[in-house]
Amino acid sequence: MRRRHAMPFGAELQAGAGVRFRLWAPSAEAITLRLHVDGGLREHPMQRLDGGWHACSVDEAGAGTRYDFVTPGGLAVPDPASRSNPDDVHSASQVVDPQAHDWRDDGWTGRPWHEAVIYELHVGTFTDAGTFAAAAERLGTLAALGVTAIELMPVADFPGRRGWGYDGVLLFAPESAYGTPEDLKRLVEAAHGHGLMVLLDVVYNHFGPEGNYLHAYCPEFFNAAHATPWGAAINFDGAANRTVRDFYVHNALYWIEEFHFDGLRLDAVHAIRDDSAIHIACEIAEALAAGPGRERHVHVVLENDANESRFLLRDASGRPRHADAQWNDDFHHAAHVLATGEADGYYADYADAPIARFGRALAEGFVYQGDPSAFRDGEPRGEPSAHLPGTAFVSFLQNHDQIGNRAFGERLGPPAVQPDRLEMLLACLLLSPHVPMLFMGEEYGASSPFLYFCDFGPELASAVAKGRREEFRRFAAFRDEAARARIPDPNDESTFRASVLKWSEREAPPHAARRALVQQLLALRSQWLVPRLAGMSAGGQYRVDGTLLQVRWPLADGAGWHLAANFGAAPAEPPRRGHVVFERCADGPRLRGDGVRIALERAGG
Incomplete structure (x- = not known):
């Protein structure tokens, strides 16, 4: 079985020979294609077409050819639709033959959503090697635990060798530090062999601060009418937005069709500025359902701090109209207060009546369903959600954000949380009708933290380290400059290394007992609860x-x-x-x- 998603962007191998190259740059009068061949450079003028496109076909190019585009000012930029950038985001792209991989999971049609038990993992710290290939070797242990889906933190190519993935800039190119596109396909294939779905976290609300060259030659990609924490918003609703929207729709289809992923998790939908009649998240969900979703299970999960239940509506037969589920931060926050007693920041919204808040999260999904939020100065937050089934909510006690955004990346556990309380909350999570999610290592109480880490260039690295420490100034424990100085530098490689899982802990006490409990709870879930979730209509x-x-x-x-x-x-x-x-x-x-x-x-x- 060969798989390929045809795109109007980037480099596409031709049926006979050669490669067709296309770049959208309406403001550029001329674009030159530059091939890196035989130790030298060969330039090919691109033809300017209607609609802001530049295109050319080159017979001498083929799979493995390195290339970039040169703007009128002489700036060489990688292909924004590059399938591979082996030497990181500032270097030349590489032509890929998507049909070179012979897939061996022809019979895989996915799993229905109500069977999902999600395991979120970061490829770079999941194993010592930090690669797609090394991750594939560990999948059997997750299937044996009772996990039915892995969710990869973003793998779109980001600057440097280390990062969470939310600073990606080449959205079609798997991160080269983790391996090749072929390696990622083998990981997905191996997961399917173990009966595991594979979900991919994608970031469609912004680009990272380093390595995004679109601002330099394609201002039409952004809409300055919407200001965001990252600058002008991505142009989902301004002039010439159709090509931009197509870029993201094709990106979603690309991951599902060419890499055979089983679904996507859309990061921070609340930060996507889109006043169109059809929100881009809904358009993507519709495209997936009308395409690969006709033949197999394809799922869409949202992160949406606004708690907009409209994205989660079901049709008359109980099928999701757009998204299958949303990450339920309300569940986490209420559980965290019950576990730790913390009341700083957004936890203040749950500290007044934490048991009732937790009960509402379990029963109805969102805690804030249009209720005023004290943390947000009394602003109402959320929409009613009690009419939705439990499976519309992905709930968790830990995830990358809630651990990694703490100063020292500490996980939920002793001494801050007593074991009995944590194990009770695990039972509430894993045996509720919500879709449960574990963060890598949580199943055995991993001792390693999960810190915020990155690998930016020197100037940006210094600013990020300073900004990271200043974020914590408002907390009493970090008002002193010396205390803030102890917060790990995100750009130091040791910060990344400290976050790598210690797999040997799984078999040692007390970790083995925690793993056994999680395995027991998931087995009970599979036996007693999952068969009764399909068709569940409300909370x-x-x-x-x-x-x-x-x-x-x-x-x-x-x-x-x-x-x-x-x-x-x-x-x-x-x-x-x-x-x-x-x-x-x-x-x-x-x-x-x-x-x-x-x-x-x-x-x-």
């Missing part, structure tokens, strides 16, 4: 009695799923209902402090 109800939280969800087969959790020190006695699927810290009908009970009440009793 649940919750009540709080002192420190006792009770939640009930109606499942698709008419059964009821019950959760009881005691967040106090004194024992509590919730009503016993149905078959007990899981419980801990229980004395008969009573739950001791940090006790939890999950039960299934079948239809008709």
Whole structure:
């Protein structure tokens, strides 16, 4: 099986021989294609076409040919639609034959969304080698754990050798530090062999601060009418926006069709400025559904701090109209307050009634559904979400943001969090109807932090390090300059190295016990809950009695799923209902402090 996504951009191999090159640059009077061949450079004038396009076909070019484009001012730039940039983002692009890989997963049609158990991982720190190939070797352990989907943090080519991926600038080129496009395809293929879906995190709200040359020769790519933290917004709704929108629609289709990914996670949709009649996130979802989604399961997940449930609506048959789910930060924030007692920053919005806030997140998805947010100076946040099924929410106790944006990248665990409380919250997460997500290493309580790291050029690196430390000035613990100086420098390689997982910990105490608990919970989820999630139509109800939280969800087969959790020190006695699927810290009908009970009440009793 050979796979290729045909694009109007960039370098496309021709049926006979040669390569067709196309670049969109409406403001440029002339563009020159420059080939790097036989140790020298050969220039080919490109023909200016209607609509701002520049194009030419070159017979001598083929797979492996290095090339770039030269602007009227003499600036050589990589192809913004490059499939590969082996020497990083400032260097020449490389022609790729997408059909060189012979896929061996022809029978793979994906998995339905209600089966998803997501494992978020960063390729560079997931293994010592930090490559696609090394990650592929670890997939069997994740499948055995009970994971059904891996979610890769962004792999679009970013400047330097180290980074989270959210500063990508070449959106079609896999990060060269991780391996070749072929290596990434083998990773996806290996995952499918283990029954794992592969989701890719993509960033469509901005480009990184280094290596984006579009500003220099294609100002039409941006819309100065919208200001963002990164400068002018990407032009999704201004003049000449159709080509820009096509660039991103093709990028989404490219990853799904050419690399056989099973879905995309769209980063920070709230930061995409788009006043069009159809939001670009919806247009992308529609294109995926009308294309590869006709033949297999293709999923769209959003990050959206605005809690706009309109993106998550279901049709009359219960199928998502656009996005399958959204990352549920509200669940995390309420759980974090219950785990740590922290009330700084946005946690203040959950600290007034954390048990009730957590109960609402479990039962209804969003905590803030149009409610005023004290953290946002009383501004209302969110839209109603109780009408949505639990599977419309990806919930988590940890992720890259919530760990990495802490000064020292510390994970949730001792001494800040007592083991009983953390294990109770894990049960609430993994045995709720939400789609659960684990961050790499969380399943065994990894000791390694996940710090913010990058690899920018010297001037930008200095500014980033200074800015990173100044961000924490408002926290009492970092008001002193000496305290801020202890925050790791994001550009120092040791910051990156400290974040690499220690796989040997998995088999050592107490890590092995945590891993066994997670595996047990996921096995129970697969046996008792997953078969009853398909077709689940709405959320649940919750009540709080002192420190006792009770939640009930109606499942698709008419059964009821019950959760009881005691967040106090004194024992509590919730009503016993149905078959007990899981419980801990229980004395008969009573739950001791940090006790939890999950039960299934079948239809008709």
